[in-house]
Amino acid sequence: PVPQDLDLEILEAVMKQLDAGKIRENLRELSRQPHVASSPRDEALVQLLLQRWGDQASGLDEARTVEYEVLLSFPSPERPNLVEVVVPNGAVLHAYLPKEENVTGEQGGSDVVQPYAAYAPSGTPQGLLIYANHGTEDDFQYLLNQGINLEGTIALTRYGVAGRGAKAVNAAKHGVVGVLVYTDPGDINDGHSFPNETFPYSWGLPPSGVERGSYYEYFGDPVTPYLPAHPSSFRLDSNNASGFPPIPAQPIGFQDAEGLLCNLQGPAAPASWKGALHCEYRLGPGFKSGGDFTEDSQVKVSVHNHLELRNSSNVLGIIRGAVEPDRYVVYGNHRDSWVHGAVDPSSGTAVLLELSRVLGTLLKKGTWRPRRSIVLASWGAEEFGLIGSTEFTEEFFSKLQERTVAYINVDISVFASATLRGQGTPPVQSVIFSAAKEIRSPGPSGLSIYDNWIRYTNRSSPVYGWIPSMGTLGAGSDYAPFIHYLGISSMDIAYTYDRSKTSARIYPTYHTAFDTFEYVEKFVDPDFSSHQAVARMAGSVLLRLSDSFFLPLKVSDYSETLHGFLQAAQQDLRDLLEQHGISLGPLVTAVEKFEAAATALGQRISDLQKGSPDPLQVRMVNDQLMLLERTFLNPRAFPEERYYSHVLWAPRRGSVATFPGLANACSKANNTDHGSEEWAEVHRQLSIVVAALEGAAATLRPVDDL
């Protein structure tokens, strides 16, 4: 019998049935009310998903929830966080309440969680204000170089460049006692800042808008690292948990930030530190005379956040594979938002629900069942640090690692309606390209998504020539535990900006109470055609991964990455390494071995495809493709980096765009003596990468070539 393979007619039918109108209705319902993690509305959405996926009528085989008890952080409804300007006798000159103006009637509800820095500790630090740009280590160093005493100050920083938590960590190192973080209109609104220039009159962020967010440094439930957060599970004492901001922090809007920043005294900020507030940017410390405040006044930040163990659920929808039920394609998005979360994450969930409707319909009719199993997932508590997805990978670590073919993430499905954005590990590039070539892009161009994409984001590949440029995966959404902890080939798909039209750091109402259905409908994707395009992309990639006889993972596409990393090492590190007796020779050999093995495997697959291979033969090859990504994991490579064990994609702090362990170790060793421990660690990291690449090549070579 002919083995079950991808059926192009089914694929075409799915593409056709994905309905923009139904996505719109999904989004309206999902974003109707605020649904921060573990809130009543979040729980109601769990029920909605259960009903959509679990009902017999849905066509899916099963839906279930998995609940975890996780440590979240919330502001106090009774004692709102506050930023005050006070004089030495304690009198308050001015109080800023970080609360968004009720512009469209949706910002005032009691279920709107007021802006805060999740996991920032409580406290009421007070001190002279300084302006610290993005709050990077370099920024604080610059202030010190200007002779500014940071001890006891409050640092006003702007969002961007450094991560949220990193700003507080960097600040605290220099004795700063509290951190404010604001969104500069130059970074988010292309400079616009007046109310009539912003939502609801444009997609711009209103002056009162405040970006909420998690200030936790790692991901996953903070008190159950490496263990699923079941009620009986061991928990760290939250006082012993690491990764929380060391000092109180609070985000504010640019209206309030202007009031503070524009009154600063001190030297002028360098040009690159300046945003679009209507004043000079000065560094402080403290306020100028003749401004709104007295010269001796200080800023007091009152943070009343508290930690709380809360129940948070993932919802899973299962479609059992017909032929290889033990091979899983997982497709997920988070469900929780900061407020209404129309864009983040409901634009993704609306797409997920529409795709599950269409697949369910086919299943019900009996016209289709995938070759492999499909797991649809609605993750909880992502906004607090990818908690639901991380706990899931902890609970099912072995099973997922043994069986998962790929993970597809669609968080925000539409940032903007200009072009596709694809991020992932190299093996998924080809399946994304295949899908993108077959789907029409939204709008009148008539171009395929691929041909539209290449106009916006492109690069010259030594292998393929001119192609769209894929991004890599950091830890920005729920793919992080899949790629970094489990070593599963992962991707994230979205529609995004025309960068010639905006330089906004992200869509302006991100993580604010202005991210509403109305916002999407008016400014992001009025006809939902970009949502539909993403649904088609996700659907096509999902079907290709679940149905193709040969897995559409092109492992040889890793060679380009490896060559890039290797070249960077050769150019920027070789001489230094040689001075310390460390040769890149073994790395060169390992990359060559990998490339040869990957190319030969590609050839074997082509040869097999020409014949009529038996399913067991194909399974063996598919296992090589599936497991390649696993061979890059080394749980002992970076013991201090929680969950990160992928030796190619761990966080890179060094400036050289090479293997992260090598880059980081080199930047640490750089100013140490010959023969130092740090140089030994450089050599160890090099050997780890070489061993991983040799292991990867061994996995790709013919399986009977021992």
Add this chain to the structure above:
Amino acid sequence: PVPQDLDLEILEAVMKQLDAGKIRENLRELSRQPHVASSPRDEALVQLLLQRWGDQASGLDEARTVEYEVLLSFPSPERPNLVEVVVPNGAVLHAYLPKEENVTGEQGGSDVVQPYAAYAPSGTPQGLLIYANHGTEDDFQYLLNQGINLEGTIALTRYGVAGRGAKAVNAAKHGVVGVLVYTDPGDINDGHSFPNETFPYSWGLPPSGVERGSYYEYFGDPVTPYLPAHPSSFRLDSNNASGFPPIPAQPIGFQDAEGLLCNLQGPAAPASWKGALHCEYRLGPGFKSGGDFTEDSQVKVSVHNHLELRNSSNVLGIIRGAVEPDRYVVYGNHRDSWVHGAVDPSSGTAVLLELSRVLGTLLKKGTWRPRRSIVLASWGAEEFGLIGSTEFTEEFFSKLQERTVAYINVDISVFASATLRGQGTPPVQSVIFSAAKEIRSPGPSGLSIYDNWIRYTNRSSPVYGWIPSMGTLGAGSDYAPFIHYLGISSMDIAYTYDRSKTSARIYPTYHTAFDTFEYVEKFVDPDFSSHQAVARMAGSVLLRLSDSFFLPLKVSDYSETLHGFLQAAQQDLRDLLEQHGISLGPLVTAVEKFEAAATALGQRISDLQKGSPDPLQVRMVNDQLMLLERTFLNPRAFPEERYYSHVLWAPRRGSVATFPGLANACSKANNTDHGSEEWAEVHRQLSIVVAALEGAAATLRPVDDL
């Protein structure tokens, strides 16, 4: 077509063709000359193996060597290690040269490595002698309790109970400056100690015999933990390497030990400390008056060992699988010996070579090719700490973990000719039993190996009733990296003692220059029928694992282990745990879940076996069986225990026979305060076990039951 399955006729043919005479000839050649790791004769044996396996005529598909550059330790040929009795002015009263008497003409060669404690540091410590029994922590504590000052002493200890290196570690903690280790005739010779009672007149250890051995605490090459020891690999500075004995140590024979011990003064040793030397056992410190030495004389131990990077090879022989070449059964033994190594390890290698001859013959004829691939392995440098096998698992970590069905180890194949000894993880019990039931035991009884075995070593199983008793796997041979580091179901097979006839700690000439071909032929297995029995056992188990359509791994046999561990925890730890707010409830549930899943999987397999399942269906089930052992690995469970990550079989130091992490954590926490870090660690260890068992159950449940 009927899928390829175990062919009983082939199995029968292999059993018949395994020839005792050929094993004897193999052993004669292998043990003809001393072949310590990396010596010229060791290298010559590499060539012998290459020729036996690689030659076209062998029938195997391929043979190859993999060489590593590893850190070994050797005594100085120029400056022999020495034990002297000296008086305060430095004059030597007596000198003992730890060198074996040339009893059979084979103990005198220049290629006989003189007795030493591998990896013990050089030095010439000197002090009053004390007797410290086995050198356990309790033994030293006992001496302290007797008011004996250990500071600056030389401790004379006897082999047994504590590991070699542990004696030095324990001693050094109390200020002891040098350690002697001897073999007591009570422990090794059933009390016999006169030359005419020992080899060559019996299997007993001659008075000059000295047990060599590695005193390194961990295993693997000491300077490349977790990395294969390629020439370019990162190496620890050997001064920074951990696990070496902290003070000089030297093994001696009981003839020399008697000279020292029988001259000690001080209190009489307790009864349990007494061996079979011809005198009272006294504790010291120092020598008695009226003995062979003056009262003020001290013992000086001169150790001149040195560390050296040496090349050591593994030899691999490959038989490619016909149907599932990407599933490996690995069967190995080490090649290196301390001296001639007739029993250890050549009795195992002689069996391995005979089995490879028989399998090669079938392959050449074209009458057989296994369903799965078979890897035959001759490991290097095992005696120094399982180095060759460990480096192999480091180099091919991913590939082996993904694909290896089981590891079979036959190190010493015949300790003695009485009965089978089987050690392994629970899933291999059934395949060992199946083989043992079909093979006749050596000797006139006519019993099967199984029926003979059960007469010697047995237990009552709650599941099976009266059965032979399998042992568990520590780290005594090359299976250790496979089970502890890779999580591969492993076993060790041998013939062994009638314990009613001897209480010898191990066969008497173990690791001495008296472990020769003559010794085996006269005293261990004159007709080589026990060697043949082990060859048949190993061959039968190998064929069953490589050829059976359904893998013969009975995962439900883990339930008995888990229940045993659980019961011990409930009996001996529950109350204590509850006092600290830790409940065993989740563990009970997890064990139940595991048992239910394992039983149900067994039922599904039975049902499948009744029908004619397609190969892909069986492959899915087999993957569950193969990967179960992997689910018990947690590389983050015991970060300080190098390589140990199997949460069920890591070393257990606590006294309760339960899950090792739990047992060890409890014994550490026992005397700490409520709420201590140690009690937190107990809870963490419990959660780690629960998560592993839940993960194991998830792997065994139907693959589409997500």
